[in-house]
Amino acid sequence: MSELISELDAAGMHAPAGPVDATHGILLYLEEVSVSFDGFKAIDNLSLYIGDGELRCIIGPNGAGKTTMMDIITGKTKPDTGRVFFGQTIDLLKLDEPAIARIGIGRKFQKPTVIEPLTALENLELAMSGARRLRGLLSTRLTGEERDRIAAVLERVGLSEQAQRPAGVLAHGQKQWLEIGMLLMQEPRLLLVDEPVAGMTPAEMERTAELLKSLAGSHSVVVVEHDMGFVRSIADRVTVLHQGRVLAEGRLEELQAHPKVIEVYLGGEDARH
Amino acid sequence: MLLPRWLLSDRAGLVMLAVLVILGVGVPILNLWVPPDHPLHVTSYTVALLGKYLCYALLAVSIDLVWGYMGILSLGHAAFFALGGYCCGMYLMRQIGTRGVYGHPDLPDFMVFLNWEALPWYWFGFDQFWFAALMVLAVPGLLAFVFGWFAFRSRVSGVYLSIITQALTYALMLAFFRNEMGFGGNNGLTDFKDVLGFSLQSDSTRVVLFVLSALALAGGYLACRWLVSTRMGRVLVAIRDSEDRARFLGYRVERVKALVFTFSAMLAGVAGALYVPQVGIINPGEFAPLNSIEAVIWVAVGGRGTLVGPVVGAVLVNYSKTWLTTALPEVWLFALGGLFVAVTLLLPYGLIGLLRRRRESAS
Numbered sequence: 001m002s003e004l005i006s007e008l009d010a011a012g013m014h015a016p017a018g019p020v021d022a023t024h025g026i027l028l029y030l031e032e033v034s035v036s037f038d039g040f041k042a043i044d045n046l047s048l049y050i051g052d053g054e055l056r057c058i059i060g061p062n063g064a065g066k067t068t069m070m071d072i073i074t075g076k077t078k079p080d081t082g083r084v085f086f087g088q089t090i091d092l093l094k095l096d097e098p099a100i101a102r103i104g105i106g107r108k109f110q111k112p113t114v115i116e117p118l119t120a121l122e123n124l125e126l127a128m129s130g131a132r133r134l135r136g137l138l139s140t141r142l143t144g145e146e147r148d149r150i151a152a153v154l155e156r157v158g159l160s161e162q163a164q165r166p167a168g169v170l171a172h173g174q175k176q177w178l179e180i181g182m183l184l185m186q187e188p189r190l191l192l193v194d195e196p197v198a199g200m201t202p203a204e205m206e207r208t209a210e211l212l213k214s215l216a217g218s219h220s221v222v223v224v225e226h227d228m229g230f231v232r233s234i235a236d237r238v239t240v241l242h243q244g245r246v247l248a249e250g251r252l253e254e255l256q257a258h259p260k261v262i263e264v265y266l267g268g269e270d271a272r273h
Numbered sequence: 274m275l276l277p278r279w280l281l282s283d284r285a286g287l288v289m290l291a292v293l294v295i296l297g298v299g300v301p302i303l304n305l306w307v308p309p310d311h312p313l314h315v316t317s318y319t320v321a322l323l324g325k326y327l328c329y330a331l332l333a334v335s336i337d338l339v340w341g342y343m344g345i346l347s348l349g350h351a352a353f354f355a356l357g358g359y360c361c362g363m364y365l366m367r368q369i370g371t372r373g374v375y376g377h378p379d380l381p382d383f384m385v386f387l388n389w390e391a392l393p394w395y396w397f398g399f400d401q402f403w404f405a406a407l408m409v410l411a412v413p414g415l416l417a418f419v420f421g422w423f424a425f426r427s428r429v430s431g432v433y434l435s436i437i438t439q440a441l442t443y444a445l446m447l448a449f450f451r452n453e454m455g456f457g458g459n460n461g462l463t464d465f466k467d468v469l470g471f472s473l474q475s476d477s478t479r480v481v482l483f484v485l486s487a488l489a490l491a492g493g494y495l496a497c498r499w500l501v502s503t504r505m506g507r508v509l510v511a512i513r514d515s516e517d518r519a520r521f522l523g524y525r526v527e528r529v530k531a532l533v534f535t536f537s538a539m540l541a542g543v544a545g546a547l548y549v550p551q552v553g554i555i556n557p558g559e560f561a562p563l564n565s566i567e568a569v570i571w572v573a574v575g576g577r578g579t580l581v582g583p584v585v586g587a588v589l590v591n592y593s594k595t596w597l598t599t600a601l602p603e604v605w606l607f608a609l610g611g612l613f614v615a616v617t618l619l620l621p622y623g624l625i626g627l628l629r630r631r632r633e634s635a636s
Contacts, residue, residue: 074521076517097520097521098520098521098523098524098525098526099523101520101521101522101523102523106521107521109517109518113515113517113518114518115507115510115511115514115515115518116514117510117514118507118510118511122507125504125507126504126507126508126511126522127522129523136504137503137504137505137508138503138504138505139503139504140277140278140279140499140502140503140504141278182522186522186523
């Protein structure tokens with residue numbers, strides 16, 4: 001019976017392996033990961049390590065496997081082969097999406113995905129870690145401590161003034177920040193951020209860059225982005241993906257001089273002669 | 274005020290509840306204590322008719338909870354309504370006792386007619402009111418839970434889920450049509466005599482059933498209103514608008530869905546159980562796919578995602594049906610179809626949405 005109740009408990013899932021063990025300085029391990037869809041190798045023997053507290057940008061042409069890689073880390077897609085570990089002890093391949101979210105991996109989608117009829121404050125409340133237990137779910141009001149946490153995140157993403165407005169009426173950039181705020185409410189160790197500045201004005205981009213940089217250190221942040229100017233403004237380390245594998249890794253200036261990277265980005269013409 | 278905040282801010286709901294209280298008090302007085310020749314007298318026919326509308330309204334509320342808030346368009350909710358109705362009908366059959374045509378102490382008439390020797394096992398316990406009352410919740414709830422558990426775990430959603438729910442109710446209809454099932458086949462269960470010793474023919478019993486229907490509707494409404502005002506309500510909206518977002522925030526979407534779907538099915542079961550003694554019959558026709566679709570139309574007409582709208586929609590559409598099927602029977606189905614098209618195109622938030630828009634533009 002207690003089994004059934006814990007099954008019914010919308011939270012049900014208990015943290016599978018205790019706290020994240022990043023004592024070796026690495027928070028996320030992807031090793032020799034491959035996945036193919038109908039014979040097409042979306043990820044081909046990919047190995048990637050993200051350090052604890054690091055801010056990493058991932059770039060690459062369309063179809064390089066950036067989104068598939070995010071899908072694998074967050075449990076949406078299971079790879080055919082390879083290992084994916086969070087810290088040294090947690091095998092992410094054994095967990096599903098909600099369980100992965102609960103151990104501290106937050107994901108921002110490419111298209112801003114906030115719940116439009118709910119206010120900014122309610123969106124953050126929804127994302128609050130600890131709200132997922134059945135008892136927490138059946139409460140109609142916030143405790144003082146919860147209110148403070150939400151206020152702090154609103155402040156951090158610059159939406160304090162918008163707290164009571166429905167998320168649907170916020171500007172595009174504000175929606176993106178709100179979604180980042182929702183990730184912060186989950187108290188994650190690792191943030192996966194897919195194209196955060198697509199469609200943003202230069203001023204909004206600048207604020208987003210500051211926000212993401214301020215998160216690094218206390219969180220590891222992985223940003224997938226096309227905008228090179230933005231990548232330059234935030235990243236110290238950049239990984240270039242191409243055809244499902246790591247083409248090059250290093251500082252952006254080094255990569256821009258890298259012959260293979262130039263080839264991939266400028267098309268195949270150079271290679272032909 | 275004594276009311277909690279989540280109810281206080283629900284003005285349309287408070288109006289609806291006030292109307293229910295007025296009806297729940299007024300109709301019994303006008304039926305039982307105002308003489309039949311008085312112009313204000315409410316006939317017993319009207320009492321039963323209103324009671325029936327209230328049961329439909331509860332069914333509509335239960336559909337709105339899963340459709341309006343969680344985005345699951347169930348086209349099979351009448352199945353849960355009918356199952357609740359059958360559970361109640363089985364109790365009422367056992368109460369007939371030796372007063373049936375064949376006078377058998379245990380077996381209902383249709384079983385004697387089929388030359389059955391003994392009561393099938395699944396009829397045991399239904400002579401007890403408490404057991405039947407429990408089954409009214411348990412049978413629809415269990416079916417919804419098992420169905421929901423598998424469907425939602427396999428991530429069946431959208432139109433595919435709607436189609437499966439139609440198949441579910443259709444399959445149940447075919448099964449209940451069969452005499453071997455032991456539920457009276459084509460004729461269903463009828464010729465009820467009394468409930469808890471009170472004659473179903475008497476005016477006072479009918480009035481009590483009407484009041485119980487009003488109470489059940491009010492209770493069901495309040496439970497749903499409370500649920501959607503909790504954090505759970507926001508999780509439901511998140512699931513409706515962006516299932517992936519909810520999942521990546523760490524919510525076990527399929528469990529939440531199964532749980533709320535089960536609760537909704539139980540409400541529908543209660544509605545069906547109160548409906549059967551008031552109309553005096555339950556047969557497999559109640560499982561007809563069209564019934565579930567009609568109920569969805571009530572919700573759409575009233576305004577989905579509002580909980581009050583479905584109550585308004587169920588009463589208005591059924592009142593029109595009662596009136597039209599007497600005046601112009603051949604027009605009814607066209608009117609119903611036309612209504613659905615018109616509401617979908619012109620009033621996406623139904624009648625309640627129209628009222629809200631009026632108020633917003635006025636202020």
